[in-house]
Amino acid sequence: MATQKLLHYFTDHEVAVVTSYPLGDIVHNRDVAGWISKWALKLMGHNIRYIPHTAIKPQALMDFVTKWTEVQLPTLDVTHKYWTMYFDGSIMAPGSGARMVLVSPDGSRLRYAIRLHFLASNNAVEYEALINGLRITIELGATRLYIRGDSELVVDQVKKESSCKSPLMAAYCLDVRKLEDKF
Structure with a gap:
């Protein structure tokens, strides 16, 4: 039938x-x-x-986003004293990756990619991207920083709009708190 x-x-x-x-x-x-x-x-x-049926592999998607980020970055109305950091993480089959794009006050773009060789959740990878981006920015001598990320959980926890229920997320958030004192 x-x-x-x-x-x-x-x-x-x-x-x-x-x-x-x-x-x-x-x-x-x-x-x-x-x-x-x-x-x-x-x-x-x-x-x-x-x-x-085709699928997009996470690494290919990250490569695409990183390659075209400079074209799609929103322009911020800021003074020339601020750096801007865009961070993102991705989970892949053999490991995880984190990418950051740092924009200096003069408009120069610095791109960084980190491969994590341990199992991590999506939120942990996002925190790794944020923390490593903060460390790199500190090494570059930045004292004022705008941060942009797409992970709602990480952004809400860092902005203190959400509590950290997981001990691991609380530890990551504590690392961010220690680094944010440098700005």
Whole structure:
């Protein structure tokens, strides 16, 4: 019954099929071999094509964001005394990564990437990016800093709008408090 409805839909509409189900499992199943033949005959005259499901790997996404960050950075109405830091973290299969973009008062952009060789949650990676960015900024001699990040939890905890429920997050937040005294 469902097969007939599906075939009826395909014969009345022009459709592009998107699937991530392995076609090999369908083709080698004896129960559905007849169905495939019938579908092939019914669908032959229609404009239907197979489009494989693709995924963006986290590292590729981080590379893209870092490459195009300077084009998409919002302009801040600040005096020339302030540095600006953008931080972000990403979890990958073999490890984690953190990236920072520092913008000096004269507009120079400095990009940093750190690979973490330990298992960490997304929030821990975001904190690692923030803390390492603060350390780098201190080494560069900055005393005034705007910080921009996309992790709502980390930003809220640092701004004291949210409490740290996890001991690990509390430890990370304490590290940030120690470093923020330098600014």
